[in-house]
Amino acid sequence: MVVSTNSAPSAPRTSPVVKVSMGFVAVAMVCLVFADISITTLDPWSEMKRMAWGAVTPDFSVVAGIGMVIVRTIAFALLGVALGALGGFMLSQVFHLGPVRWACASVRAIHELFWALIFLQMLGLSPLTGVLAIAIPYAGICAKVYAELLEEADLPALRILPRGTGMVSALFFARLPEVWVHLKTYTSYRFECGLRSATVLGFVGLPTLGFHLETAFAEGNYSAAAGLLIIFYVLIATLRFWMRPKLVGFYVLAAPFLLGGGAAIDMGNIVRFLTVDIVPAPLRRGSFLDGQTWSDLGDWTWTLLMDQALPGMVTTLLLTQIALVATGIGALFLFPLISKKFFGPVARSVGHVFLVVMRSTPEFILAYIFLQLWGPSMLPAIVALSLHNGAIIGHLVGRFSDEVRLRPDSPRGLNLYGFEIVPRVYGQFLAFLFYRWEVIMRETAILGILGIATLGFFIDSALADIRLDRAMFLIAVTAAFNMGIDILSRRIRRRLRLRSQAGRA
């Protein structure tokens, strides 16, 4: 027995993981003080009743040709993800190059919806707008994840290759076969995300499910909205039945013909956008040689930064930090619902359905619904973000908790939860949460389109005024901000030695 030389027992040291968690909770509390949280509708219950009634009386007949709408949604997702995965795979081969890494980080820091809004300016409501809006950010994400998968894999085959084997041969004969399963799993997960993205793109006018969903919600036709949402859930839930590996090739070949017609693409519009529209107004109007032009540009930048970018960043950050902690709390509450350690098969399947619905519904749509209910404040956004992301992390942690081995005399119920399972899954949980940080922030910015004064609000306003120069400047600010969070999150994960395989998203 070791006897302490000190007379008093030394205080237990707080682990860095707990310290960091407490730090984040404290920051969120401070943010809450400054946040605008309220229910502004006088009678949220009547609207909620109408929504609930809609949910139990789904109407599938409202949208004429709903079959075609579903096919189009899938086609957009399929082509977007296929191109994104292909591009991402090629980029992953050169991912060790700094500029490639930066380029990938910046394209994935811009949300699909912003990409769509950019391409709408250049290409209009052409199918290519939707395909590129998905493909470009997804290429950036896939490049990073594929590169990590290839790097992390233990590659015995690579070591026994004869010297002088070319890069391409090494890739196909030694590297790929090892990680193929992981690549496939990740890519099919991306396809599910792609379906969500394709749906949300309908909110800005592309002919997918979201187009009709937006109409239904805007008009308060909740039966139609419920019908469309049910179709969407069925689509996601049956994914593994119709998305067979053998059929992927066929689907991808058919998809371009199923996107629906659209406006013809005019090179002139693309050139105009790139060379005129997005050039800051003072530069566009004045001469480069005139000193006045540059002083005007200074004013332009300063005003934009102080009046829009900065307030937008503050709100975005407030909301992100609150939503991050709320997501964490949500996930810790939700994961037992699907964990074998806590519930029987019947209760677990109910839990599964709830989590699937919550994580399949894009935050954007959840926030839209809550906004209708409670009126505009940060509350709808916080609830939407934490439910959606909490369900994703809850699902992952729940599965992870099943693998925890317990002693025969382990406690049960709340004691098991508090003293055994949570401490043992906590590291993994935190890793998942920090992976989602950047995602939550990207979504927070986007929710501005719905009227919450995050960066997206100012971007949407600039687009509404057809001030594309300002919109692009603010999008660039948003991207830079997002990359900053990404870097910070990676630092924290590294310091806490948090690693997770499945948490990438």
Place this chain on the structure above:
Amino acid sequence: MPSIRTLSLCSAVSLLLSGALGSPAFAEPFVFTAIPDEDQSRLRQRFDKLAVYLSKELGVETKYIPVKSYAAAITAFRNNQVQLAWFGGLSGVRARFLVPGSQAIAQGYEDQAFVTYFIAHASTGLKSSDGFPKDMAGKTFTFGSKGSTSGRLIPEFHIRRIFKTAPAMVFTKVGFSGNHSKTIALVQSGAYQVGAVNFKVWQNQLKAGKIDTAKVSIIWKTPPYPDYQWTIRGDVSKRWKAGFIQRVRDVLLGMKDPDLLASFPRKSFVPASNIDYQPIWDMAKQIKLID
């Protein structure tokens, strides 16, 4: 090797994609759009009916495409993906500024003297008055769409004129409902205490029995201003035939079908020209909605 198969498939896809997405060479229809200022199913009904009328009268296949925002309508017009548009005053001057040679050709009879209604929830105690009701300061306020004339430009213009400051400084909360139907719904539900709405949409919804006047009522009517108009691109004459603009104008002005007119709702259409909208341009410039 699954990877090679996938890779070759993907390159085939990119080839196909470029083929399938390219522009079709056959005769393109004459396409129009409209700003989404009201419930979309309403707009769809109205403009699909109009497309049939225009196709028949013009002898050219005419199509309506719905868009999700005012800006999208302007962009589609600018990018020549639509050649004709039913714009509001503000979206019209913006579009015509961006597309040299485009012209306002017709407006609704009522659009010569359009009005915005300020509406308030009953719980505010605000009552209808002839002068601008200054007690709305300190309440919550919703505009319509950010790009709307009657729901944004005009109310913001008057708010700034009276209070000499930005709406955000006058009200405790300022929102953008998205469209006029939504503005009415939001003020009626109390989500916002005060709002500004297009008088035509108000009258239309009142007639349709969608407004509970015990909950929401008009507190002020703005002075009249020019609003909605049909705007056409100048280059349509090259694409279809000479005199096409005049032809479209005649067909719009000759619209007599009472159902069609009632769906707008307008008594009739009368000629319009770009210069009619100078006041809108000036107001937008004054409150810096246009640089």
